[in-house]
Amino acid sequence: MKDSNDQSISALPNVELPIGWSLTKINDIVDYDGLFKDGDWVESKDQDPNGNVRLIQLADIGDGFYRNKSDRFLTYDKAIELNCSFLESEDILIARMPDPLGRTCIFPGDPKPCVTAVDVCIVRTGKQGANHNWLMYIVNSPDFRTTIESLQSGSTRKRISRKNLSKIEFPLPPLPEQRRIVTKIEELFTQLDAGVSALEKSRAQLKRYRQSVLKAAVEGKLTEEWRRSHPDVEPASVLLERIEREREKSGRGRHKKLQPLDVSELPELPVEWEWTRLDFLAALKGGITKDSKRKSNNSRSIPYLRVANVQRGFLDLREIKEIEAPKSVISELLLEPGDILFTEGGDRDKLGRGWIWQGELPECIHQNHVFRARLYSNDVSNKFVSWFGNTYGQRYFMREGKQTTNLASINLTKLRGFPVSLPPKEEQKEIVSEIECRLSVADQTEANLEANLRRAARLRQSILKKAFRGELMPQDPSDEPASVLLERIRMERSQARPINNRGQARRGRGRPRKTAAVQTELI
Known part of the structure; x- marks a missing residue:
């Protein structure tokens, strides 16, 4: 297991080593019986x-x-045919792909014999090699990462x-200090x-409180x-009559007669409230489609909202993409504050989620997987309608959504x-005022929770960083120096028989013998 590549890159340059420590690489701390x-x-x-594998x-x-x-899974015979390396309990597994790149864990073992995929690196330091848990923590430390x-x-x-x-x-x-x-x-x-x-328990309770x-x-x-x-407040029935007049007056309500709403299975409401359909309250519109994206002489680029931007109760505008669209399509789909x-589409439990566009960008349209509802009357609260969609609406959209193999969707109808x-x-x-007051307190509490969680993550990294630099524990001068451990590993490797992919000394030609773990599984 000699390292043929002489080039070294220090994970901790310009740092004085504690007494008894040595610089090394992964190859150098793997004993003859390791991998x-x-x-x-x-x-x-x-x-x-x-x-069975x-x-x-x-x-x-x-x-x-x-x-x-x-x-x-794969069969044992296929694993032997592919010359696979069988894992052992306490093996170190390093992910060679994100996320995050280089993350490392200890394999705890499994009732079945196991192998691993090519984008995972196996480190088995062997009986006389470095401590497995220590090596895992070092690889996960900030400097190594x-x-x-x-x-x-x-x-x-x-990768x-x-x-x-x-x-x-x-x-x-x-080695004794590694264990300490x-x-x-x-x-x-x-x-x-x-x-x-x-x-995290408090955060979950906060989520339930919001709901x-x-x-x-x-x-x-x-x-x-x-x-x-x-x-003596004006009942919602009078408000609905006023909305109907405003729909007709605006011209946006000129479409086929709305279907009556069956309220027989809907929950009972307070006396002053009324059930209605969304299309009675608002004009609905789908977004830009594949056909409408075709370039023309008057096309231009414009920001647009995707499903990822529209979350339940908020808009995530950290990444806004742009799309090329004709001016006529842009004019038709341009979002207005209050929409x-x-x-x-998406996962079934995410159908119909949404929030309100408040003019965060000077110009923006929406894709065909995001629907827009523009209220006919200012006497209807867009926040109330959106909150209603994000609560009661979840059951409706899950029930009425269409499920394909990998995607659920609802249509405009x-x-x-x-x-x-x-x-x-x-x-x-009054409802909007009450909700905003209570949720603002919840938001502040959540911000404090998130800050404490980030602080805990930083503290975790700080602990690993100190361990890596020898600052976590005092050194014991009676410990056998690391240089002696490295020399012993080097000598044992030079004297040992070659090791096959299953960590066994080779016995000449022929089919490799099965490990005890594999034999147990096949009996």
């Missing part, structure tokens, strides 16, 4: 869902933890080669994990006391028929 190699090239045609993939590798997510990023290759799919991994030079503490460092890291991480768990506020609002429960103190947006509960004009204002 440092890529996983195996197992193609789809090689796999078998009924196979599990294929560990990139999805299984977390940043310091094993995810156990994949569900791919930064060095990995500097050695990545690929234009669209970034780190095993050859480049083998170039990275890092400090190696004495691991114990201290795990002690500190256990405390951090408890704090993070409490923060309960919105649900109570659109059902009229949030303003029960307000209604009792305002008995309510609904998503048309279903959106037009979406039942909306309509409170009186004055009560809408």
Whole structure:
């Protein structure tokens, strides 16, 4: 396992090593009975869902933890035919592709024999090699991770080669100190994990609180006391009559007669409220289609909203793309402040999610997977309608959506028929005020939670950084220096028989013998 590449890249340049530490590379800390190699090239045609060998993939590798997510298999005979390397418990798995690049975990073992994919690097330091957990923490440390990023290759799919991994030079503490460092890291991480768990629990409770506020609002429960103190408010039935007149007057309501709304299975509303259809309240419009994107002499580029931009209760405008469209199409699809947006496709539980365009850009249109609803009357709150769509509407859109193999969708007809509960004009204002007041408190609480979670992540990285630099634990002068460990590994490797891909000494020609784990599985 001699490193044929003499080039070294330090993960920690210009830092004085603690007493007893040595600079090394992954190749140098793998004993004769260990491995440092890529996983195996197992193609789809090689796999078998009924196979007795599990294929560990990139999805299984977390940043310091094993995810156990994949569900791919092959037969033992196929694994032998492909000369696969069988994993052992405590093997270190390094992801050679994002995200993040170079993330590393310990393989805990599996009831079935396992191999891994080619984009995963296996490190098995062996009986006399470096401590596995220590090496995992070092590879996941900020300095090592930064060095990995500097050695990545690929234009669209970034990766780190095993050859480049083998170039990275890092400090190696004495073996007893490695164990002490691991114990201290795990002690500190256990405390951090408890704090993070409490923060995430609070965040989940906050999410449920938001949902309960919105649900109570659109059902009229949030303003029960307000209604009792305002008995003479104009009922929603009068508001609907006024909207109908405004629809006809605006000209946007000139279409076929609206279908009556069947309210027999809809929840009962407060006395002053009314059920209505979305298309009675607003003019609906689909977005730019493939045909309408064709260039013409008067085409120009313009920003447009995609499904990814329209979230449930907010717009994510961090990445806005542009599209070439004729001026006539732009004029027709140009968003106006106050327009309510609904998503048309995606996962079934995300159908119909949306929020309000508030003129964040001077000009913007929307794609055909985002519907626009433009209210006929200013006496209807666009926020109330959007909140209603994001709460009660979830059940409606999931029920009425059409499911294909990989995608769910709703059409414009279903959106037009979406039942909306309509409170009186004055009560809408009160509802919006109540929601915004309560959600602003929730937003501030969530901001504090997120800040604490980021602080915990930084602290985790700080712990690893200190461990990497010898600052986490005091050195013990009685420890055998790391240089002695490295020399012993070098000598044992030079005297040992060659090792095959299953970490066994080769016994000459013929079929490799099965490991104990594999023999147990096949009995």
